[in-house]
Amino acid sequence: MSGPRRVAVLGSTGSIGTQALDVVRAAPDRLRVSALGAMRSVRLLAEQAAQVRPEAVAIGEERLARELEGLVPRGTEVLAGPGALEELAGSGAADVVLNAVVGFAGLPVTVAALRAGRRLALANKESLVAGAPVVQAARKTPGAEIVPVDSEHCAIHQCIGATSSARAGDGRPLPPPSVRRLVVTASGGPFRGRTRRELASVTVEEALAHPTWKMGPKITIDSSTLMNKGLEVIEAHELFGVELDRVEVVVHPQSVVHSMVEWRDGATVAQLSLPDMRLPIGYALSWPERLDVPFGTIDWSKLSRLEFSMPDLETFSCLRLAYDAGRAGGCAPAWLNAANEVAVAAFLEGRIGWLAIADVVAEVLEEIEQTTLLEVDDVLAADAAARRSAEKAVGRRDGP
Ligand SMILES: NC(=O)c1ccc[n+]([C@@H]2O[C@H](COP(=O)([O-])OP(=O)(O)OC[C@H]3O[C@@H](n4cnc5c(N)ncnc54)[C@H](OP(=O)(O)O)[C@@H]3O)[C@@H](O)[C@H]2O)c1
Numbered sequence: 378m379s380g381p382r383r384v385a386v387l388g389s390t391g392s393i394g395t396q397a398l399d400v401v402r403a404a405p406d407r408l409r410v411s412a413l414g415a416m417r418s419v420r421l422l423a424e425q426a427a428q429v430r431p432e433a434v435a436i437g438e439e440r441l442a443r444e445l446e447g448l449v450p451r452g453t454e455v456l457a458g459p460g461a462l463e464e465l466a467g468s469g470a471a472d473v474v475l476n477a478v479v480g481f482a483g484l485p486v487t488v489a490a491l492r493a494g495r496r497l498a499l500a501n502k503e504s505l506v507a508g509a510p511v512v513q514a515a516r517k518t519p520g521a522e523i524v525p526v527d528s529e530h531c532a533i534h535q536c537i538g539a540t541s542s543a544r545a546g547d548g549r550p551l552p553p554p555s556v557r558r559l560v561v562t563a564s565g566g567p568f569r570g571r572t573r574r575e576l577a578s579v580t581v582e583e584a585l586a587h588p589t590w591k592m593g594p595k596i597t598i599d600s601s602t603l604m605n606k607g608l609e610v611i612e613a614h615e616l617f618g619v620e621l622d623r624v625e626v627v628v629h630p631q632s633v634v635h636s637m638v639e640w641r642d643g644a645t646v647a648q649l650s651l652p653d654m655r656l657p658i659g660y661a662l663s664w665p666e667r668l669d670v671p672f673g674t675i676d677w678s679k680l681s682r683l684e685f686s687m688p689d690l691e692t693f694s695c696l697r698l699a700y701d702a703g704r705a706g707g708c709a710p711a712w713l714n715a716a717n718e719v720a721v722a723a724f725l726e727g728r729i730g731w732l733a734i735a736d737v738v739a740e741v742l743e744e745i746e747q748t749t750l751l752e753v754d755d756v757l758a759a760d761a762a763a764r765r766s767a768e769k770a771v772g773r774r775d776g777p
Pocket of ligand 1: 392415417590592594595
């Protein structure tokens with residue numbers, strides 16, 4: 378690599394974004410932040426800009442533009458408004474775009490980075506799940522590539538890359554036909570082993586108390602319902618081109634084995650490290666090279682066991698619903714994602730109980746109007762229709 382790689386961190390004020398800045402700080406000879414973006418955390422964004430001195434910053438809420446201009450170092454370009462992060466993603470401001478925006482709102486960043494022929498370090502799984510046909514088309518742009526940040530997909534990327542020499546045109550490792558299945562691990566979240574009855578009255582605080590990962594609120598709730606794993610199954614299918622039914626989930630509470638690839642000859646290759654997102658972030662930013670800075674190194678004198686079990690699809694029905702939506706294809710994953718985002722927001726606001734998250738998603742999936750997703754506008758329309766349906770489903774049961 379000649380000179381540090383220029384990185385745009387979009388969603389810089391969140392859990393992944395702030396850890397990405399740690400990674401860049403730890404490897405200044407390899408990485409440099411050239412752009413930052415967030416939605417509304419204007420003070421934190423300005424603090425970050427003062428520390429890393431990017432060329433440009435973007436804030437999604439237009440009314441905060443003036444305040445941000447007054448806070449960032451002189452000479453920093455400020456972009457503001459609903460299209461600001463997307464504009465940065467598609468500009469020449471960076472060699473690598475890290476999409477650390479939460480939820481469906483990350484779709485424009487994903488598409489803009491790929492259409493501009495950039496490396497996309499993808500944390501925002503929702504954009505790939507909901508907009509797969511559009512994202513896959515954008516991925517064919519010369520120079521465009523996705524390197525996954527999600528720890529499971531990063532693990533699979535490493536397992537395939539380490540074991541097979543098959544490469545796509547853009548250099549990414551390709552799963553050859555000798556892959557029998559991808560095994561995605563799940564911590565099981567805070568409610569692993571509980572029954573539906575026990576889960577009827579869980580609180581927001583309990584659902585936010587993840588046993589192994591410290592993450593933003595939306596993905597933490599998704600981890601408690603196993604919808605996060607469902608989205609990841611679809612994400613793995615889209616990223617690696619392995620059929621959905623050859624992507625399996627296994628519960629592994631220690632979160633040390635981040636996922637596995639099983640080959641037809643019976644061998645299973647796994648990637649292990651302690652749960653620390655800075656490792657996959659650093660991997661995605663620097664691939665095909667690796668950083669010299671260790672994150673998540675295992676102390677074998679302390680790690681005494683690794684356990685595995687099958688997920689309980691009756692209690693954690695969001696995982697089953699995600700498989701259903703993935704098999705249905707078309708716009709079903711977009712409906713699944715939108716319904717889930719509405720239901721999770723309603724749960725966090727205390728409007729519905731935890732069990733109702735899956736019920737809302739199930740009801741919305743019954744109402745899918747299949748449409749073809751060719752353009753971003755088609756995905757936005759499917760998302761909007763699903764949200765309307767989900768709001769009605771929430772409204773029918775307002776009150777936890
Ligand atoms: N956290 C993890 O360990 C982890 C692991 C694997 C994958 N992921 C994925 O990474 C993504 C980010 O997760 P997170 O946990 O880091 O989320 P988070 O802590 O909630 O941070 C979200 C970031 O997105 C920005 N944002 C929120 N709404 C936005 C909008 N409408 N438009 C543009 N930016 C917006 C926020 O800016 P403000 O602060 O200004 O609101 C913040 O910078 C998610 O897709 C998640 O599934 C996260």
